[in-house]
Amino acid sequence: MSPCLQDWLELLAQRAPAELVRVKRRVHPARFQSAAVVDALERQGRYPAVLFEDVTDLRGEPSPCRILSNTFASFRKIALALGLDSDKRLPLLERILELSERGLPAREVPPEQAPVRGWLAAGDQLDLRRLPIVRHTEMDGGPFLTPIVCARDQQGRYNVSWNRMQYLDRRHLAIYMSPRHLWSYFAAAEDRGHDLPIAVVLGHHPAFHLTGALLTPLHRDEYEAAGGAMGQALCITPSHTWGRELMVPAEAELVLEGRILAGRRCVEGPFGEFTGYTGPQRLSWVVEVEAMYGRPAPLIIDVFPCATEHINAHLPIEASIFQRARQAVPGVKGICWVGSGGPFNLILSLAKKTEGEPMRAAMAAIAASNFIKHVIVVDADVDPEDKAQVMWALASRVQADQDITILKNLQGQVLDPSLRQEIKSSGMIIDATRPLDRPFPRRGEVPAAVREQVDLGRYLEG
Numbered sequence: 001m002s003p004c005l006q007d008w009l010e011l012l013a014q015r016a017p018a019e020l021v022r023v024k025r026r027v028h029p030a031r032f033q034s035a036a037v038v039d040a041l042e043r044q045g046r047y048p049a050v051l052f053e054d055v056t057d058l059r060g061e062p063s064p065c066r067i068l069s070n071t072f073a074s075f076r077k078i079a080l081a082l083g084l085d086s087d088k089r090l091p092l093l094e095r096i097l098e099l100s101e102r103g104l105p106a107r108e109v110p111p112e113q114a115p116v117r118g119w120l121a122a123g124d125q126l127d128l129r130r131l132p133i134v135r136h137t138e139m140d141g142g143p144f145l146t147p148i149v150c151a152r153d154q155q156g157r158y159n160v161s162w163n164r165m166q167y168l169d170r171r172h173l174a175i176y177m178s179p180r181h182l183w184s185y186f187a188a189a190e191d192r193g194h195d196l197p198i199a200v201v202l203g204h205h206p207a208f209h210l211t212g213a214l215l216t217p218l219h220r221d222e223y224e225a226a227g228g229a230m231g232q233a234l235c236i237t238p239s240h241t242w243g244r245e246l247m248v249p250a251e252a253e254l255v256l257e258g259r260i261l262a263g264r265r266c267v268e269g270p271f272g273e274f275t276g277y278t279g280p281q282r283l284s285w286v287v288e289v290e291a292m293y294g295r296p297a298p299l300i301i302d303v304f305p306c307a308t309e310h311i312n313a314h315l316p317i318e319a320s321i322f323q324r325a326r327q328a329v330p331g332v333k334g335i336c337w338v339g340s341g342g343p344f345n346l347i348l349s350l351a352k353k354t355e356g357e358p359m360r361a362a363m364a365a366i367a368a369s370n371f372i373k374h375v376i377v378v379d380a381d382v383d384p385e386d387k388a389q390v391m392w393a394l395a396s397r398v399q400a401d402q403d404i405t406i407l408k409n410l411q412g413q414v415l416d417p418s419l420r421q422e423i424k425s426s427g428m429i430i431d432a433t434r435p436l437d438r439p440f441p442r443r444g445e446v447p448a449a450v451r452e453q454v455d456l457g458r459y460l461e462g
């Protein structure tokens with residue numbers, strides 16, 4: 001079988017016990033209580049995974065489900081999910097790229113052997129109010145799930161993506177899709193007058209969830225990419241509703257099967273988002289749920305959307321952007337988007353060989369993702385993760401009239417509160433690298449040979 005969420009929890013408890021806390025006391029997720037715990041930890045600068053063992057469902061009754069929050073809130077936890085024990089950005093990005101490129105074809109198992117088919121609720125028995133669903137921030141339009149959505153296109157290729165879903169009623173959810181792959185799958189189905197069948201995975205191994213944030217090319221099968229990320233083929237099994245027409249992850253904790261309805265829209269939001277702001281209410285798409293099934297005491301992964309954990313969960317997107325920038329300019333050495341201090345700001349570092357490379361690298365990054373609006377390019381002697389160093393380069397290597405390029409009419413992010421139009425955005429590239437075509441002062445530094453030999457202890461003793 002492929003690895004499951006329980007395997008990762010055991011690994012975490014073994015390797016990094018301080019990265020996991022258990023809350024045994026009952027919490028009411030729909031009344032902000034689980035979110036408040038995660039928020040309180042974050043305000044203290046603490047980012048452990050939080051396992052809520054006793055939660056209530058939307059009716060206020062004790063639920064057999066449990067909720068896991070903050071799964072992606074630290075690099076170490078993400079690394080452990082990907083078979084790496086490190087909290088450093090670059091090894092982690094390289095690992096993500098290596099694993100996702102490898103890919104492993106999914107392996108089919110019969111439903112009788114699929115742990116996710118432990119119990120089933122369908123037809124009249126289906127009631128989404130039996131789920132614990134979290135309200136995170138005060139203006140949220142309702143309780144929201146933060147699941148992974150699996151869909152199949154006409155060629156049989158699977159897409160895996162992260163999409164927030166708002167509870168509407170016993171059988172309906174609203175789904176938010178920005179114009180990327182899932183959105184294009186649905187648009188193609190709707191053009192033919194068809195609904196789009198989906199499997200909504202509420203909990204699986206974190207490497208599976210991280211696949212949802214990979215910017216894989218449209219032609220790549222993301223069940224294969226998930227196998228690569230997990231280090232073993234993803235086990236899949238026929239869905240309850242569509243059989244082999246829609247295969248679902250067999251090792252998931254809990255799955256909802258449903259259809260994104262053609263020709264239907266509903267009001268969704270507001271929702272506190274990764275930008276740090278409450279995103280607006282807007283017209284979104286409706287999911288009609290057909291069936292729900294899972295393991296006996298399923299674990300639901302909840303991502304706090306307006307907090308560090310959501311930002312960090314974007315790391316696979318950063319890996320893809322890094323790859324595209326490096327393909328454009330091989331001298332690209334470092335990157336910092338996640339944790340750069342702003343949701344749309346990216347810093348790239350570069351061992352510049354010719355003028356113009358900073359622009360090429362920055363444009364490749366912007367072209368890779370509409371998550372990127374501002375790019376600052378620094379030399380390789382500046383650590384892109386160190387904001388003080390980046391600000392120093394900005395102060396000392398930039399002449400605004402010549403080193404800043406403004407881009408217009410980009411496809412932006414509808415969640416960007418600064419947009420003046422629906423989705424059209426501007427962009428900015430700041431070339432904060434030293435010029436190669438005119439003299440530029442050296443950094444003022446103690447000679448390296450002396451610096452490396454100084455033994456501070458000897459000088460300070462006594």
Ligand SMILES: Cc1cc2nc3c(=O)[nH]c(=O)nc-3n(C[C@H](O)[C@H](O)[C@H](O)COP(=O)(O)O)c2cc1C
Nearest residue numbers: 161162163164176177178180181182212213313314
């Ligand atoms: C925690 C998390 C939540 C996300 N929620 C959404 C969402 O609600 N809607 C959306 O369109 N993208 C969302 N994203 C971004 C997508 O997962 C990401 O862009 C992915 O590459 C889209 O996949 P696709 O192009 O295969 O559809 C989210 C990302 C993360 C990390």
